Each structure stands twice: as C-alpha cells, then as structure tokens.
Amino acid sequence: MIIANRKPFEEIKAMVAPFNRILILGCGTCVTVDFSGGEKQVGILAAELRMARQLEGKPLETVEHTVQRQCEWEFIDPIADMVRSVDAVLSMACGVGVQAMAERYPDKIVLPALNTVMMGMPIEAGVFVERCAGCGNCVLALTGGICPIARCSKNLLNGPCGGSQNGKCEVNPEIDCAWHLIYEKLKAMGRLDALMEIMGPKDWRPAGGGGPRKIVREEERLEFMEM
Amino acid sequence: MEYQPEITLFTCIYCGYMAADTAGALRIQYPPNTKLIRFPCTGKLDVRYILEAFEKGADGVMVVACPIGNCHHFHGNVQATRRVQYAKKLLDEIGLGGERLEIFYMSGGQGGTFANAVSTMVERLKKIGPNPLKNGFKPK
Ligand code: SF4
Ligand code: SF4
Numbered sequence: 001m002i003i004a005n006r007k008p009f010e011e012i013k014a015m016v017a018p019f020n021r022i023l024i025l026g027c028g029t030c031v032t033v034d035f036s037g038g039e040k041q042v043g044i045l046a047a048e049l050r051m052a053r054q055l056e057g058k059p060l061e062t063v064e065h066t067v068q069r070q071c072e073w074e075f076i077d078p079i080a081d082m083v084r085s086v087d088a089v090l091s092m093a094c095g096v097g098v099q100a101m102a103e104r105y106p107d108k109i110v111l112p113a114l115n116t117v118m119m120g121m122p123i124e125a126g127v128f129v130e131r132c133a134g135c136g137n138c139v140l141a142l143t144g145g146i147c148p149i150a151r152c153s154k155n156l157l158n159g160p161c162g163g164s165q166n167g168k169c170e171v172n173p174e175i176d177c178a179w180h181l182i183y184e185k186l187k188a189m190g191r192l193d194a195l196m197e198i199m200g201p202k203d204w205r206p207a208g209g210g211g212p213r214k215i216v217r218e219e220e221r222l223e224f225m226e227m
Numbered sequence: 228m229e230y231q232p233e234i235t236l237f238t239c240i241y242c243g244y245m246a247a248d249t250a251g252a253l254r255i256q257y258p259p260n261t262k263l264i265r266f267p268c269t270g271k272l273d274v275r276y277i278l279e280a281f282e283k284g285a286d287g288v289m290v291v292a293c294p295i296g297n298c299h300h301f302h303g304n305v306q307a308t309r310r311v312q313y314a315k316k317l318l319d320e321i322g323l324g325g326e327r328l329e330i331f332y333m334s335g336g337q338g339g340t341f342a343n344a345v346s347t348m349v350e351r352l353k354k355i356g357p358n359p360l361k362n363g364f365k366p367k
Contacts, residue, residue, distance in 0.1 A: 009320040040275060044317070047278040052321045054360055 001030040001121065002094045003128045004037060004114040012045070012090070013052055015111045016060065019087040024049075024113070025079075025101065026066030027093035034128055037092030037114050039066040045092065045113060070097025076104055083108055119150075136206025136213065142194050144185035149207075151178035157199035232286035232352035234345070236261040237276065239269045239303070242293035245335030250342045257342035258349045261289075269293075270303025277314045281323055284361040287352040290330040291344065297334065304332065327355060 006012075016022055024046045032038030046062040053060035063086055067075045070093035083089060083101075088109040091098040094116040102110040118130040133150040139157070140147060149155045153171040159179030163170025167184075169177045186192050206213070238244050244265050250257060262285075266272065269292040280288050290311055292304035308330055315325030329351075331344040 009317070040273070043275045044278060047275065047282050048317055048321050051278070051282055051323065051360055055322045 001033055001119070002096070002116060003034045003118050003120050003130075004031050004094050004116045006036055006041065006045070006092075006114055007112070009048060009052075012113055013049065016049065016088065016090055019060070019109075020058075021061040021063070021086050022049075023063045023065060023082055023086040023089045025070065025089055025091050025093070026064075027070040027091075027097050028066050028068040031092065031094060031114065032066075034122070035126075037094075039064075042066055042092055045090075071100050073100070073104060076101060080105075134207070135202070135204075136208070137203065139199065142197060142199065143182045144189065144191065144194070146178055146182045146185060148178050148182065151176075151181070157202055230353065230357055231258075231260050232349055232357070233284070234261045234287045234289055234348055234352070235280040235285040236263045236289050236291060236345075237269065237272055238263060238265055238291040239293060239299070240265050240267060241299045242297065242333060242335045243269065243291035246291065246333045246337050246341040249336055249338030251338075253338045255338050255342045257345045260349055261345055268298065268300040268303035269307035270298070270300055272307040272310050274310050274314045274317065277310075277328060278317065281318070281327070281358060282360060284358055286355075286358045286361070287327045287329075287348055289328070289344065289348050291341065292330060292332050294332045294334055323358065323360070324355065326351065327358070 024042050026032070026037050026039050026042035028038060031041075035041065042064050046064050050060055050062055063082060065079060065082060067079065069075045070091065083105050088111060089101055089105070090111050090113050091101050092113045093101075094114065095112065096116075098110055098112045101108075119132045119134060120128050120130040122128050130150050132147055133155075135149045139149070148157060148159060152159055153169050153175060154161060156179065160177055160183070161170075161179075164177040164180050167177055167180045169175040183192075183195070186194055238247065244263075247263060269290060272290060277288050290307055292307050293299065295304055295308075298304045311328060311330045315328050318325045318328060329348060331340075333340040333344070
C-alpha cells in the first residue's frame, strides 16, 4: 500500500489560513489503513483546525468527507457539489489523490495535508516499512523475495557492500542490511546458487529514468479502435 | 461566581467506573464537576472523542483506567495512554494546552484515589482557567 504521513499541523494551518470554508477530503483506501488520511484522521484534523482557528478569532468552517478512492474519477466525480461549496480542498489522500482532485476540479485550490512517503506494509500495529520502489523490472525471483532496490540503502544489485556489519546497514544501524537478509534467506532455503548469477547494470528507464511512466492495456480500453 | 471547571471523564466499566462507584458507596466527597462517560474498555478511547469534548466546551478531560497490567482486555489502558499522549501533543498545537488532559490509573476499590484524581484535575484546571472555546462557538 501507499504509506503517508500527516504534514506538521503548523504547515497545514498556514496553507488553509486564507480560507473560511474548506473541504477536508479523506481517502478510504491506503491512507485509511496506514492511519494517515482516513475518515478518522479527517475528523481529527478538522476538529484541530476549527479549534485553532476559533482561538485565533478567525473561525473556519469545515466539510468532512471521505471517498473510497481519491485516485479514480468515478469516486471523485460524485462530490462535485461539495467541492463547489468550499473555498479550497484539503486532501488527505496520497499525492496521486491530490493530483486527481486538482485535475478534475481545475478551478479549485487543492492542498495536500499529507507527505506521501513510500510503498510498504505494516509489520506490526503502527509500524510501517518500505518494501518496493516501483522499479519497473522486478528482481525478487533472484533475491529470495527481498527487494534490493527498496531495502538496500544503495540499491545494490550485487551486494552486500563493505559496510554491512552484523546484519545492519552502515547508513543507519537501525536498518537491516538487505543483502544480509537476502543471503540468510537464500542460505536457509538452500538456494545460495542464485547468488552466483551476476546482475548486470540495471536499466533505470522503467523505474522512471525515462520520464513519467504510462501503461496502456489495449484490451481494457473503451475508445473506438481504428482497424 | 467562582469558576468551576467542567470535566469530561472517560472511564472503563471495570476498575475506573467501579472506583467512582466505590467513592460514592463510601460517601467520599469529590468535586461535582465531572461528566462521566463509560467505555467497555479505555482501549475504546479515541483521540476524536477527546477533541470533541474540548470543542464542545469541556475545560478538561480525564481518563480513568485500570492500573497498567490489570486491564480486563489485556492492554486497552496502554493504548489509551498512547492516545492521551498523542492528544496532548495535538492540544498543544491547537493552542488549548495538553495539560487540560490527563490519564489516571486505579483499581475498583480505590474510591479515595478516584476522589483525589478528580480534585487534582479540578485544582489544575482552576489554575489554567476556562476553555476559551466555551462560549459562542458552534461547530458545524
Ligand atoms: S525489484 Fe523493483 S519491482 Fe521488485 S520489489 Fe524491488 S523495487 Fe519493487
Ligand atoms: S550495508 Fe547492506 S543495505 Fe546497506 S548499503 Fe550495504 S549492502 Fe545495502
């Protein structure tokens, strides 16, 4: 899932300072599960902003709403009236949702309440870790299911580097060395021979090095096809 | 008239509520300023409830939970503690001040401790003064 973090309150407050009535719009998918931008966080942020503004003598009116997914037209089209009724939209979706709103409602100011951080997962209640960097050419088959791009600080394809110590990465002793994990995993599975394969230089174009990426599935398109 | 702080008191139906009940049964006097709201467990405490209480004009919020290690539901009181800590930070950011919120731990028989906790909170809130959002604020 996409994992995000709420921006500092002061920053959010400054962003909405010029407005009197805003829509605080949550997203019911990733950011609900990671507790950054779901219905509950919308309610908390709305209450915080209202109280802070009231204390400043500049009351703020808030409309609270959460859509199932902010990154799809079909979920954000039905809230057009709500969007029209406010001065600005404070989106609690990931960056994709914020952009979808900004694109669908071109006349409306759409502001991000979150910092979108990574693709990852919760490893225990309240703890989220990065797992994939969307490199566009997955190598997990060779690495025992542990990603060397997202989980090695240097994105090494043939690790570990000389900084791997006692299973930890030299960048930060709190980070497990991904290549140490890969080695231990393959060893436990009797698959160390997988490490004999040298991975050549990675083509970073599918990872975004070739500009913004786009995927077209012809079989799913509805547009008229010229034969 | 002297300012009498209004306190919203969240408690579980186990130790917390029983302590309040014990205080009553023992005829222990404590300030009558609390509005008591019972949860099945303080693990049900939500940051949103705390903020809502303040938005609706509570001068303070106190949470009365079972002693750590004695939660009927294992660790609901630990989660309540974490949420109280988080909500204190939010209250500071809002400008109301985190000291308007506190969590206390006690077992069902501790009626005196309950009365003391309420008095402690009342004294603290008297020093801080009333919730500035109290009058004339109509949340949407
Ligand atoms: S190798 Fe690439 S696609 Fe596979 S998990 Fe890592 S970053 Fe994601
Ligand atoms: S110590 Fe391990 S995780 Fe860190 S940069 Fe080196 S190989 Fe990558």
